[in-house]
Amino acid sequence: MNAVRIGLQVLLVLGGLFLTMLILLHKGKGGGLSDMFGGGMSSSLGGSSVAERNLDRITISVAVVWFTCIVGLGILDRFA
C-alpha cells in the first residue's frame, strides 16, 4: 500500500508542476479587472491556432492525470 501511495504522490507532484507550467504557456484571454466586473467592452475574436489546440489537449490530459492522483490518494486515506 505504501508503494502505491508514494507512487501516486510522485505522480501528483510531477503532474502539478507540469500542469502549472502548461497553463502558463497558454495565451491569456480576457482583459483585466474592468472586464471582469462589467464595464468592459472588448471582445477578442479569432479562433485558436493548431499549436494552441494541441496545448489544450495536453493540458487536459495532464489535468486528468493530476485529478486522478488526488482522488486515488483520497481513496487510500479513506480506507487506510
Next chain:
Amino acid sequence: MLTAFGRAFKTPDLRKKLLFTFLIIVVYRLGAHVPTPGVSYKAVQECMVGADSTQGFLGLANLFSGGALLQLSIFALGIMPYITASIIIQLLTVVIPRFEALKKEGQAGQTKMTQYTRYLTIGLAILQSSTLITFAQNPSQLFGNPKCTQILTDNSVVTILIMVLTMTAGTGLIMWLGELVTDRGVGNGMSILIFTSIAAGFPGSLWAIQQRDGRWDIFLGVILMGFLIIALVVFVEQSQRRIPVQYAKRMVGRRVYGGTSTYIPMKVNMAGVIPVIFAASLIALPALAAQFAVKPDGTGPAWATWVQTYFVRGDHPLYMVAYTLLILFFTFFYVSITFNPTEVADNMKKYGGFIPGIRAGRPTAEYLQYVLTRITVPGAIYLALISLIPLIALVLVGANQNFPFGGTSILIIVGVGLETVKQIESQLQQRHYEGFLR
C-alpha cells in the same frame, strides 16, 4: 422571456457555447468539494459544524471560493489570487511607467499585461496556499471553533509541500477554466466562476435564516426584500448619462468619414464592485493583525482588544462609518484610475469629435471631469448603501455577513448576470431573434 431561452438553445452556435459554459461550471463545483491530499475530510466536516465562517477577510475569501476555502479542497483558493493579481497590476499601471506604456499600446499591450497577471497569480497562489496551510495546522483559529484540533493527517514537510503544490496547481487550473469560458463560452469566464461560487452559497445562507428562528414569515420577508433590492440594483446599474458627441465629416482619399452623432455613456456606478472589494479587504486587515496579536487565552495588547471590540463585529457604528468612508474613497479613487478625461478628450479631438457647445481639448476634459465627479457622488453613496445592507440585516434578522441580498454578493451577481445576458442577447440579435431584455 422563456421563448428567448428556448431560442438560445435552438441556435446551434449558442447552444454549444452555453453547454460548454455549464460543463466548466460543473467541473469547477466538483473540484471545490475534492479535499486536498493530506487533509482529513471527516475532521474538516466535524469542524465545519460549529464554524463561524463569516469573519473578516477569510469570510470574503470563503465567499469567493464558494465555501471551498474552509474545506481545504483542491480549489480552496478559488479565483481570489487572480482577482488580487489583477488589482495589483491595475494599480501598478498608475505607478510604473512601463505598465502605463503597455496600457496605451492597445491590444498587444493588454495581452502582455494579462500574461504578467497570470504569472503573478501563480506567485500569489503559492503565497496564499502556504498561509492557508499554516493556518490549517492550528485549525481552531481558522474555523473559530475551539473543539477543532487536528485536520491534517500528518505534519511532515513533504505532505505540506505537496498540499501547497496541489492548491497552486488547482488555482492555475481555475484560471485556465475561466479563460476557456471567456474564449469559447458565454460571458467573461472569471466573473462567471465568481458568480457560480457566490450563487452556490445562496440557498445555504437563506436556509440558515429560516433555521435560526424556525419562522417562515421572516424567511419569506427576506426573499421578498431580496427581489426588491435586486430590482433596485438592476435599475441603478443600467442607468447612465449620455454625453452627446458630434463627429465632423472628413474626407480621407475618396471616402467620407464621420458626420455622425454618438454619445459617451457615463454609468452612475462606473466603478462596479471593485471599491467594495477593496474596502472589505482593507477593513479586515486590523482584525487579522489583532488575531495574530491576541494570545490563545484571550489576552493581548490594548490595541488588539480595542480592534476586536470595535472592528470585528460588523454591527458596531464605528465599523459601519469606517466601512462607508472607505467605500466612498475607493469609488472616487477607482473611477479616477479607470476613466481618464484628458485621454478621452484628446482622442475625441484627434478624430474630429466634439461635445456640442464645448470647445475641443482642455475645456472638454474639464467638462468630462465635472460630469464624472458629479455622477459618481450618487454612485458612491449607492455602493455604500448596498454594502451596508448585510450589516443592517445582521442587526435586524440576525443573518450572517454573507447575507445573500446585499454587499458584494448582490453587486457581483447582478453585474455579472446583466453582462452575460447582454452578451447572449447580442449573439441572438445577430440572427434576428428577440432577446431577453426589451
